[in-house]
Amino acid sequence: MMLFSSFAHPWIVSVLLAMLSPEQQEELNQANSRFFQTSGPAGEDVSWSQEVRSNEDLKSFPKYINTNTWPRSSRGRKLKKSATQSRMHGVEIRRVDEPHPLAGQLGLFAARRFERFDILGEYCGEVYEGEGGSEYATYLEDRRKKYALGVDATREGNESRFINHFAGIAEAPNVIMQIAYVEEIPRVMIVCRKDIESGEEFLFKYSDEFSELYCS
Template identity: 30%
Template sequence: MPPKAEDVPKNWPPALPYLRTPSHSSSLTPDHISSLRKRPNDTLSIPANTPKGPCPLVKITPITTPSHPANGQSGLFAAKDLKPGTFILQYLGEIHPTTSVHPDGSLPVDPHANSNYDLSLDRELGLGIDADKRGNEARFINDYRGVADKPNAEFKEIWDERRKERGMGVWVLPEGKSGKGKGVRKGEEILVSYGRGFWGARKGDGEG
């Protein structure tokens, strides 16, 4: 049965599963699960009043500006003014190992290696969150390059007290000593930095 309109955000792709909680890959080991359930020091918690389901702070909007690198696709825009340091929403997708061994024992392979929606959660343990096949509004956040002079938001690790589990969240940049975080005004696109690793891996692919 297809989801009801009120159960998914406006402009959500109808063929893509919408997540309210993270999805766990069947390839996760007991050690991975144990690590996910240990809160790292200094990790911020998701605010207790954060709703599950469509986020009221954002809206998915088709991009029609020819000069925008994501023209013809969609971006995530602020539905209201967001102050510096505001928690926006969690980045939901499939939590998975970044490498896994093929059943025949051949060299390790990473089925998520070519995904444009795969976010690193723990490099040391080899854990990622991939929103390619399923996710929430956060998968529509674009990189600031070619759109603005600098990002206005960032990815930061979070702790979900309700699930007792680590994850990644999207936050408005704080003000900071340099005043780099100005907040996000209603109607502005939420933009982050994908990082050099993302673009370096895609040189020659004709993307971005």
């Protein structure tokens, strides 16, 4: 069951530079890091905050990655190295409150103004072949292909995994996923459908399967 799938002609993408100061962006990075795993003194994964443990939506803390994790092979390691990007800029992970329909869970919000067609960054996760994946999965290639590649952000991902479904929150989604090829590597890029003001929540239109399972 997949979140969302959208296909576009190959296009070269450059990630939008942040309009926040370096100090402001670093504060955002530190705040967002609370919701991901980090390495402790003994090499064990620990969380930045005990607060996130109450979030029932997260069965375990995801590992933060800034590009897709490809299957473990010499080709996979090369792809990961060449695709590495920086953190997502100008976004903030927040816990949402009443009357939000997902009160108590997490969402991704704009920390600055974004314009239509601005690119937030890449939807990152573990790359896999064929059917499968969790509610945090989407496709890098046409799912009808025999060996379609998917991206699952359950165990590894970045800030984009916290973008919620728009139903019950807004009349329409304000961001979409688009497939882009950069250096011949397919990536799922997140693009703004409209101008988004600081403080607004980023919202996807997930698949009908997701809506029936989680929003009915």
